[in-house]
């Protein structure tokens with residue numbers, strides 16, 4: 554493993570934005586975020602999955618202002634645990650805290666049979682339509698999970714008249730991808746772009762001005778030996794995209810960071826071309842638990858964990 558000194562002297566650093574990270578699921582995120590800065594990450598879009606996850610995501614973003622930007626969401630995997638009044642509670646929480654959110658996500662559809670068994674396609678579509686309506690009402694971009702539901706997800710996004718969306722970790726059909734691009738929407742590349750056939754094809758087919766980088770951490774990646782990802786692994790996404798596109802990393806970094814800045818309306822200073830300062834910053838550790846949060850009790854976090862297992866934690870979900 555490289556020491557900090559070796560990192561500073563051997564790695565080329567670019568300004569990078571991790572556009573999709575589950576920071577609320579990471580242990581020791583303080584040291585992980587320090588490492589992310591050392592690798593050149595200048596911003597992280599932290600997505601939420603449900604009530605508990607949204608609260609934690611907001612807390613983390615308050616601890617790291619201008620570095621962690623929160624998105625509030627309701628992941629389709631959580632829907633099997635929720636009745637309709639709990640779904641209403643989830644949506645109310647998102648709306649009550651919408652001014653603090655840079656985007657709505659992670660939201661979407663998942664037609665994997667293990668998920669559909671617990672939450673029907675119709676129920677998923679009904680909830681997604683309501684979340685998209687919120688996004689349209691407050692003019693927020695959306696971060697979408699669309700496994701095996703690519704066409705239906707795009708249809709709902711277009712029906713809701715959504716202007717800004719990213720289809721994260723896209724592995725769907727080329728025909729849907731073409732319509733996503735023509736709709737002005739984005740696709741993001743994970744570290745699976747190093748080896749995952751469908752994802753590599755999607756990245757190749759996406760024009761550079763519609764491509765973002767992400768980690769979807771703490772997903773486990775790799776063929777054979779797997780590793781648990783963190784935002785610092787965005788450099789793997791960067792390297793894979795550069796290789797697939799036949800471009801140098803600097804060009805890919807510059808373009809994808811600019812794209813992310815536009816999609817999420819981030820402060821332009823974040824994407825400024827000046828090289829990042831390579832040192833460990835002293836970060837505020839003031840805990841501001843609950844501040845500005847309107848508490849609203851919905852489903853149980855413990856129950857929700859059971860549905861996390863089918864896919865997000867491993868790249869097998871995109872086979």
Ligand SMILES: [Zn+2]
Nearest residue numbers: 573575659769
């Ligand atoms: Zn995710």
